[in-house]
Amino acid sequence: MKMLRVAGLAAAVLLIVSAARAETTLRIGLAEDPDVLDPTLARTYVGRIVFAALCDKLFDIDENVNIVPQLALSHETSADGKTVTIKLRPGVKFHDGEPMDAEAVKASLERHMTMQGSFRKPELAAVDKVEVVDASTVRLLLKNPFSPLIAQLADRAGMILSPKAAKEAGDKFGLKPVCAGPFKFVERVQQDRIVVEKFPQYWDAANVHIDRVVFRPIVESTVRLANLKSGSLDLIERALATDLKEIRADPKLKVAAQIEIGYQGLTLNLANGEAGKNGPFGKDPRVRQALEAAIDRKALSDVVFNGEVLPGNQWVSPKSPFFQEKFPVPGRDVAKAKKLLAEAGVPTPIAVDFMVPNNPESRQVAEVIQAMAKEAGFDMKIRVTEFATSLKEMEQGRFQAFFVGWSGRVDPDGNSYIFHKCNAPQNNGNYCDKQVDQWLDDARKVTKTEERKAIYGKIAEKYLKEGSIIYLYHRLVIIAHSAKLEGYQQMPDGLIRLTGVKLKP
């Protein structure tokens, strides 16, 4: 009997010890293999998902896309809008034990602004100088007022790297990134896995309940979902809208979804290259309006996505505080489309070279648009093009319509300025209007939401009639995860934030 009791006690102790030691590993399925893990040089959306675990930013966003502090505590913009003072969270450490202070922030921002091949340079172009006020305060001196700055600092441009590691590694920093996020880098096997582990000295460590995270790129969406269903993964990003019904029906799975901050739309070529100049859309804005009137966004959403996207007509979604309610999403009106074409005096059918990226979803959207537009008098000739090729074709103007989206930025400026301004880098349809340019610059100078919204209202009034993008819909950012995962909350930017998340055994 005594022996039995001792054995029982020993077993109980063993259980407790093993439970205390049981590591929780969260396995995440990514839709692509991330590029280099250096916040200065990185440029993919999927890379930002990994950064959310590794590298904290000065600011972050909440579920309503409001900016909240992360490594910063607060910020203040001077009356003339040209000085931004940022107070930093005290006592924060990098993964290598170095202090995250004003000097580190200055070094990181300067690296983003000056390093060769830095993709952050254009995002921080308004910053002239970074000054250290004291150990926990930095001052950013701007060349001109730039209200989207704080939103930029809530993304990769605001990621702070350990200056020591950055200096030692140079442009190889991405092979072993050292930041101040909740998890520190362990290893990466290209195209196979990225492993990170809990950083015990993280400033919010009490809210991190996962010990290890393994990111695995699995391109095929069916296989990604199969891995989740079989229990080989605990969470997958970018589940397909068409798989939602199946995921919701599975009691072992849960869905976290949000409307994206980006959009999907048709870029029309107004004046880029020969195809634009000789094409139908640059000659008369009524042709563009006719095409828009021919499209039924609601039907498009129902047919291709089982109604799981949000129809939209602006560069921000109807959920955004910057959405212009006076321009609601229009319905379909074929008679109006035909009338507009007749007024414009363009003989039908109007042949359109319609470039479409080569993936099943885009092809289906294109076919639905093709069928709808045909009724109004458009002959949309679909040209399915591999994505990297289509980028070049777009830049050189070898298209008349292109079905392409934008992953979106926190500030409306990020969805507007580089697309709407004359000769801007993403203005591939070559829309150009000096008045709109002025308004775009004005919107950068004011900080109050109402004031900015009023200016964007003026842009919308003009651009939605004659601009080079017809906005169609906003996708759902769909994360599917195991029901064992508790406390997961999805933000509209699609990134996976793991603080506060628990994984039940």
Next chain:
Amino acid sequence: MLAFIGKRLLQLVPTLFFVSVIIFGLQQLLPGDPALAMAGEEQDPEVLEQIRRQYRLDQPFHIQYVYWIGGVLTGDLGESLRLKEPVLTLILQKFPVTLQLALMAIVISLAIGVTAGVISAVKKNTAVDYAVNLIALWGISTPNFWLGIMLIFLFAVHLGWLPASGYVGPFEDFWLSLQTTILPAFVLGNSFAAVLMRHTRSAMLQAMGSDYVRTARAKGLAERTVVLKHAMRNALTPVVTLGALELGTLLSGAVLTEQVFSIPGFGKLIVDSVFNRDYLVVQGVTLVTATTYILLNLFADICYVLINPRLRS
């Protein structure tokens, strides 16, 4: 013999030179721009210009080639545009994965293909022969990616016996490594097994009808010995050649299968690199696989000469 090998090795030099030119030239024909593909959404003209300068993408074709081949000759295959990692490191990381998968696939296909071929030849024109032929036809005509996804659903989702995808190295965890590679190896081996079966069957039929088999039977040998010892040995020569060539092909990466099962081998590396226009990686991997293929062929030729003295003259 040594002279023969020496001559063949010398022939390698011009062959590899042409291969390198072709690889480099074909790359340039790809539409799209590496800098643009790399930048993706971040298309700032100034940054794009900097990338083009940094990676000499703004230089004419022949200058880029000279830089590249100069590096290759000194053992430097360049650096991945997308990952900032040396191409050689990537290749060394992927090669063991591809090698393991290729060897497993070959073993599976030999086991299935040769056995089925021999059985079907021995049981010629019986129900067994027809059944084996039917299975072989199914094997040849089933697309790899479809079979892969079906197997994942069966063995990972429904039965829960095997992991759905991914890869673990044999030195990390041998059993787990077998579990992660058995399905992709079967998918790869399956289609080739069917080809092997057809070849084995016809070679066996030919052998079984030859004089020496009749003599063996006349000597009163057991049928089993006649089939396995006399007929099969001779019939296997073309099958082994076929196997060696297939191994070469498998070593260049199994694009679709690796994609479906998320196996980080050459196939996945090449696909990702082509889509991202990561030229140096594509060039590096293609050069290495082409060299391996040529060397395997050379090895097969040497083996023939060793086996068959008549070829030495």
